[in-house]
Amino acid sequence: MTVGDGGVGAGRDVSYNAIGQGSRVIDNRQTHIHHASAEVAWPLEIGAVPALASAFQPRSELRARVDAVRAQGAGAVLTQVLSGGGGVGKSQLAAAYASDALSDGTDLVLWASAVEVQQVVTLYAQAAVLVSAPGAGGDNPEQDARALLSWLATTDRQWLVVLDDITDPAGMVGWWPASRTGSGWVLATTRLTDAALTGNGRKRVSVDVYTAKEAAAYLRTRLTDDDAGHLLDETVEDLAAALGYLPLALGHAAAYMLNQDLPCTQYLALFNDNNRRLEQVLPEAADADGYGRQVATTLLLSLNAAQQTEPTGLARPALQFAAHLDPAGHPHALWNTPTVLAHLTEQRDPSLDAPAEASVPVTPGEAEAVLRVLHRYALITSDRRQEPRAVRIHALTARATRETTPHEMLPALAQATADALIHIWPDLDQPHLNLAATLRTNTDHLHQHTGKHLWHRDGHEVLFRAGTSLLDAGLASAATAYWGRLSNVSQQILGSEHADTLTTRSNLATSYWQDGRIDEAITLFEAVLTDGEQTLGPDHPHILTSRSNLAASYRQAGRTDEATALSEAVLTDLETLLGPQHPSTLTTRSNLATCYWQAGHTDEAIALEESVLGAREQILGSQHPDTLNTRSNLALSYWQAGRIDEATALSEAVLTDLETLLGPQHPSTLINRNNLALSYWQAGRTDEAILLFEAVLAEQRRVLGPQHPNTLHTRSNLAIAYEQAGRISEAIALQEAVLVDSERVLGPDHLDTLTVRSNLATTYWQAGRNTEAIARLEAVLADQERVLGPEHPDTLTSRHNLAAVYRQAGP
Numbered sequence: 183m184t185v186g187d188g189g190v191g192a193g194r195d196v197s198y199n200a201i202g203q204g205s206r207v208i209d210n211r212q213t214h215i216h217h218a219s220a221e222v223a224w225p226l227e228i229g230a231v232p233a234l235a236s237a238f239q240p241r242s243e244l245r246a247r248v249d250a251v252r253a254q255g256a257g258a259v260l261t262q263v264l265s266g267g268g269g270v271g272k273s274q275l276a277a278a279y280a281s282d283a284l285s286d287g288t289d290l291v292l293w294a295s296a297v298e299v300q301q302v303v304t305l306y307a308q309a310a311v312l313v314s315a316p317g318a319g320g321d322n323p324e325q326d327a328r329a330l331l332s333w334l335a336t337t338d339r340q341w342l343v344v345l346d347d348i349t350d351p352a353g354m355v356g357w358w359p360a361s362r363t364g365s366g367w368v369l370a371t372t373r374l375t376d377a378a379l380t381g382n383g384r385k386r387v388s389v390d391v392y393t394a395k396e397a398a399a400y401l402r403t404r405l406t407d408d409d410a411g412h413l414l415d416e417t418v419e420d421l422a423a424a425l426g427y428l429p430l431a432l433g434h435a436a437a438y439m440l441n442q443d444l445p446c447t448q449y450l451a452l453f454n455d456n457n458r459r460l461e462q463v464l465p466e467a468a469d470a471d472g473y474g475r476q477v478a479t480t481l482l483l484s485l486n487a488a489q490q491t492e493p494t495g496l497a498r499p500a501l502q503f504a505a506h507l508d509p510a511g512h513p514h515a516l517w518n519t520p521t522v523l524a525h526l527t528e529q530r531d532p533s534l535d536a537p538a539e540a541s542v543p544v545t546p547g548e549a550e551a552v553l554r555v556l557h558r559y560a561l562i563t564s565d566r567r568q569e570p571r572a573v574r575i576h577a578l579t580a581r582a583t584r585e586t587t588p589h590e591m592l593p594a595l596a597q598a599t600a601d602a603l604i605h606i607w608p609d610l611d612q613p614h615l616n617l618a619a620t621l622r623t624n625t626d627h628l629h630q631h632t633g634k635h636l637w638h639r640d641g642h643e644v645l646f647r648a649g650t651s652l653l654d655a656g657l658a659s660a661a662t663a664y665w666g667r668l669s670n671v672s673q674q675i676l677g678s679e680h681a682d683t684l685t686t687r688s689n690l691a692t693s694y695w696q697d698g699r700i701d702e703a704i705t706l707f708e709a710v711l712t713d714g715e716q717t718l719g720p721d722h723p724h725i726l727t728s729r730s731n732l733a734a735s736y737r738q739a740g741r742t743d744e745a746t747a748l749s750e751a752v753l754t755d756l757e758t759l760l761g762p763q764h765p766s767t768l769t770t771r772s773n774l775a776t777c778y779w780q781a782g783h784t785d786e787a788i789a790l791e792e793s794v795l796g797a798r799e800q801i802l803g804s805q806h807p808d809t810l811n812t813r814s815n816l817a818l819s820y821w822q823a824g825r826i827d828e829a830t831a832l833s834e835a836v837l838t839d840l841e842t843l844l845g846p847q848h849p850s851t852l853i854n855r856n857n858l859a860l861s862y863w864q865a866g867r868t869d870e871a872i873l874l875f876e877a878v879l880a881e882q883r884r885v886l887g888p889q890h891p892n893t894l895h896t897r898s899n900l901a902i903a904y905e906q907a908g909r910i911s912e913a914i915a916l917q918e919a920v921l922v923d924s925e926r927v928l929g930p931d932h933l934d935t936l937t938v939r940s941n942l943a944t945t946y947w948q949a950g951r952n953t954e955a956i957a958r959l960e961a962v963l964a965d966q967e968r969v970l971g972p973e974h975p976d977t978l979t980s981r982h983n984l985a986a987v988y989r990q991a992g993p
Contacts, residue, residue, distance in 0.1 A: 224339070227284060228309045229293035230567060231344075232277045235433065237404035239396045241275060244389065248275075251385045252367060261358060261368040263348075263379050266389035269430030269576060272371040275389065276344050279369055289339035296345040296370070297510045297571075298619055299353035303327045306357070322846050327357070334359045334366055341366035347510070351378035358384070397422035397432055401446070404436040413439055417446045424453060430576060437559050441487050485583075488559045489531065496544065496552040497561075499529035502591070504562055504575045505583035506599060508627045511571020513620065514564070517549040519605040525598035526552075529591070570620040584631060596632035600644040603628070607644075611651055612807065612844050618655065622648045637675045641668075641682040649689055654807070656849040656885070658697035665690035679717045681724060684710055688728055691735070696849075698890040698927070700739045707732040723766070726755050730770040737773065738891070740933030742780050742970075749774040763801065765808075768794050772812055775819070780933065782975030784823045791816040807850070810839055814854045821857070826865050833858040847885055849892065852878050856896050863899070868907045875900040889927050891934065894920055898938050901945070910949045917942040931969045933976070936962055940980050947983075952991045959984040 251262055264272045283291050290313065294305045306327035310318035315333035318326040334341060343359045348370055359368050360383070372379060380386050392400065398419050405413050425431040439449050488497035503522065504512070516522055526544040553573065556562045563574045575583075587595070603621055611618040625648040629636055636642040645668060652661035669686040676683050687710045694703035711728045718725055729752045737745035753774055756767040775790035795816060798809040813836045821829035837858055840851040859874035875896060882893040897920045904913035921942055924935040943958035963984055966977040 222312070222314055224289050225284070225287060226290050226309075226312060227293075228290070228312060229295075229305055229344075231280045231284070231291065231293045232273060234277055234281065235274055237400050237407060237436075238274060238278065239392060239400050239403075240278070241271070241392070241396060243393065244275065244387075245278075248279075248387050251387055254385070261370060261384040263384055263386045264369065264371045264389050265374065265379070265386050269428055270389050270391055271429040272389045273346055274429070276346060276369050276371050280342060280344055283342045287340075288342055290341035290366075292341070292343045294343070294345055295568075295571075296348040296354065296372075298616075298623075299350055299357060300615060300619060302345065302354070302357055304616070306330045321841075324847060331357070331359055335362050337361075338363050338365050343368045345370040348372040348374065348379065349510075354378075358382070391427040392422075392429060392432070394419065394422060394427060397425070397427040400429070400432050401436060404432075405439065408440055410440055410443070413443070413445045415446050417450050421446050421450045421453075424450060430579075434559070434561075438487055441491075441559065485559070485561065488555050488561065491555050491558075493544075493548040493551050493555075495531035495533075496526055496548065497555055497559075498531065499526055500549075500552045501556055501561055501575075501579075501583050502529075502587045502595060503599060504556075504573060505580040505587070506595060506628055506631045507575075508571075508620070508624045509575050509580050510623065511568060511574040511620065512624050513570045513606060513617065514553075514566055514572040515606045516602045517553060517573070518546045519602040521598045521601035521605060523549060525594065528594070570614075570617040592632055593635045593638065596628065596635035597638075597642070599628050599632075600625075600636055600642045603644045604647060607647055607651075610806065610843075612654055612848075615845070618651050622651055634675055637671070640680075641672055641676070641686075646685065646689075649686075653689070653692060653696060656696070656844075658693060658849075658886075662690065662693040662697055662699075665693050679713065681718065684714050684717070684724065684728075688731060692731065695735055695738060698886065698892070700735060700891070700928070704732070704735045704739060707735055721755065721759065723759060726752055726759065727766055730756070730766070730773065733770075733777075734773045737777050737780060740928070740931070740935075740969075742777060742933065746774070746777040746781060749777055763797055765801075768797055768801075769808075772815065776815060779815070779819050779822060784819055787819045788816065788823065791819055805839060805843060807843065810836055810843065811850065814840075814850070814857065817854075818857050818860075821861055821864060826861055830858070830861040830865065833861055847881055849882075849886060852882055852885070852896075853892060856892075856899065859903075860899065863903050863906065868903060872900065872903045872907060875903055889923055891928065894924055894927065894934065894938075898924075898934070898941065902941060905945050905948060910945065913945050914942070914949060917945055931965065933970070936966055936969065937976065940966075940976070940983070944983055947987050947990075952987060955987050956984070956991065959987060 248262055248264070252260055254260065264275060266272055277293075280291050280293060290309070292305065292309055294302045296302050304323055304327075307318070307323035307330070309315075310326040310330035310333065311320045313330070313333060315326070315329040317329040317332070320326065334343070341361075343366070345354070345368065348354060349372070351372075351374060355378070359366065361367070368384075370379070370384075391397075401418050401422060402414060405411060421435065422432065425435055435449065435453075438444065439446070444452070485498060485501060488501075489495060491497065503525065523544050523546065526549060527542075530544065553562070553564045557564045561575070561579055564572060565574075566572050568574070603625060607621055608614060608617070611621070625644050629645060636645060649661060649664050649668060652664055665686055669683065669690050672680065672683040672686045687706060691703045691706035691710065694700075694706065707728065711725065711732055714722070714725045714728055729748060733745045733748035733752060736742075736748065749770060753767070753770045756764065756770055760767055771790055772794045775787045775794065778784075778790065779787035791812060795809070795812045798806065798812055802809050813832060817829045817832035817836060820826075820832065833854060837851070837854050840848070840854055844851050855874060855878045859871045859878065862868075862874065863871035879893065879896045879900060882890065882896055886893050897916060901913045901916040901920065904910075904916065917938060921935070921938045924932065924938050928935050939958060939962040943955050943962060946952075946958065947955035959980060963977065963980045966974065966980055970977050
């Protein structure tokens with residue numbers, strides 16, 4: 183039809199130039215899951231069930247309580263949440279139940295690390311394919327994970343799901359398995375006492391230290407099983423009591439006694455001597471976890487022995503390095519980086535080496551060897567099967583180590599650790615979801631523990647890399663919180679006029695924009711630009727990038743003329759200062775093309791985008807996110823120019839690449855899927871367009887929220903598709919709701935709001951409501967002439983539509 187042409191809101195990816203060290207980095211590829219064979223080989227073990235520790239105690243009384251709580255579940259699934267402090271053996275108890283289930287022939291035993299919810303989703307998705315759950319296709323992890331939950335709820339097969347070490351109860355909402363057949367149950371472990379972990383069929387079971395009998399039995403069994411029964415004597419119960427019956431402390435003590443061939447009496451005497459000596463450095467008041475001095479003392483005794491073991495003199499600096507990272511784990515690759523090897527070389531205890539060897543650089547082999555020593559003494563866990571969290575340290579062990587690390591070591595340790603993180607951080611981190619998340623959490627822990635030592639003269643690059651990783655992953659809320667914190671710290675340490683502070687504020691503004699908070703983004707960008715021009719001068723590259731980012735925000739707010747004028751001016755300056763092929767220049771040229779597209783200057787937009795695409799393919803490669811972003815925008819310009827076949831083919835190709843690189847739920851992927859639906863709509867493939875719009879809308883509601891500008895775009899487009907399909911009443915209801923939200927979120931004069939008003943008026947006309955259609959078209963035409971100008975394509979469309987309605991309505 184002619185009425186309504188040009189009235190569909192399309193989505194485009196706007197590129198932002200990151201400032202200074204904030205240049206963006208990408209990670210997180212969505213993991214693809216391969217289809218399992220049709221025949222399922224029962225029973226299945228999915229995830230690595232930990233091996234039981236040496237001398238594991240059955241903990242009969244505790245298990246009786248767990249079994250009693252489980253029995254209360256009758257025919258429905260009941261979840262037991264094992265809750266307690268670190269080191270009390272929660273995971274080992276869960277592992278015992280999992281081992282028993284495997285021995286008893288349970289059909290499915292799934293063990294998932296729940297430190298991050300994404301890890302749970304990924305494992306669920308893998309399990310869905312392996313059990314051939316209905317609806318699991320192997321190419322959409324979240325969809326597959328939900329298919330597994332549906333299968334667990336309805337299957338008659340026996341199953342056990344263990345969720346180990348939950349740290350984010352809110353994030354787990356919607357991911358707790360249930361069973362309507364009574365054939366399955368869930369066991370979770372956590373250090374938290376959050377109320378969100380209980381209710382809804384979940385019961386908490388508190389896990390405390392061993393009983394006195396269990397603790398003494400542990401020592402007897404551990405030493406006897408290792409052919410060291412001669413170390414046992416009449417003080418074994420006293421030693422267990424001195425160690426506070428804590429499984430972690432008992433493990434350290436037993437390992438030390440075995441390695442040093444030390445009887446209980448001598449160990450107890452050594453323990454007591456060191457306890458007095460360490461009172462000043464490990465005071466009881468500092469023990470927030472409630473373990474007491476005994477654990478820290480035991481830790482340091484084991485560390486002294488490890489320090490004497492080959493490769494000598496490295497255990498202490500290696501443990502200090504690990505203690506300042508995320509206890510949940512860091513990549514093994516960190517230990518092979520030049521900065522870590524150099525740090526270990528510098529910190530090696532020279533008193534334990536021959537003088538000729540003291541300055542010999544530590545090799546990767548020695549770094550691996552010291553990891554094994556620390557693992558042997560139960561100070562860390564090193565398991566490459568658990569990458570990217572292969573090297574883990576108990577939080578209490580880490581804390582005790584940090585509290586005894588000399589303060590004068592922190593500057594060098596902080597710099598070496600930060601340098602190592604940057605060294606292994608991929609340039610594109612979106613293809614590696616778990617690695618990116620791991621690097622971000624390790625950066626957070628390092629910053630928390632070393633503070634200002636990462637801000638010597640300038641903020642360390644790793645702080646900015648972690649924030650841009652959040653932006654590139656489309657995690658707008660998390661990015662906003664991160665850049666807000668970093669901006670505050672930078673202002674406190676470096677001052678408000680420092681270039682790094684301006685960078686953090688600019689990236690905070692970008693986070694606002696990505697989160698749909700356009701007015702806040704513009705306000706902050708304008709403030710950063712004003713402050714930066716005073717500090718750095720108007721021609722500084724950072725200032726030019728700030729102006730480019732501000733122009734992109736103006737365009738997103740519908741202020742097309744301002745955005746175009748500012749982008750053209752910035753582009754001229756960038757081409758002169760940095761050259762036509764510089765990434766910042768290409769980004770600004772791409773954003774200018776978007777301004778031309780929005781203003782209806784389609785030919786100019788296409789010409790610019792084709793030039794940017796050629797440059798980015800040559801410089802970055804065809805699969806770089808910036809290149810895919812340009813191809814996506816070019817496809818949309820082809821669509822606007824009426825080159826539907828070219829637009830469709832390009833959008834389909836880009837969508838395949840984006841789903842592979844960024845994952846199906848990334849905001850950029852959803853934008854491109856929306857634009858592909860537009861091509862289907864324009865080509866008359868209405869049913870396909872509606873299905874695609876509805877799928878995109880569901881994901882955007884979940885990922886971005888119902889009020890985000892991208893979500894409003896898709897809702898508006900879906901309404902137009904409903905109209906084309908003859909579903910007029912649905913189209914009107916949806917457009918009326920979108921109009922209310924658009925006026926509230928974007929404002930009455932925003933370009934998208936005006937588009938929705940025009941679309942609603944033409945839909946009234948299609949419904950035969952001519953009087954309402956005429957009134958609305960007259961009003962929106964007047965506002966478009968005022969806001970956009972009389973020659974803007976949208977204004978011309980509304981004028982054309984109004985004339986058509988006049989003709990049909992008659993005199």
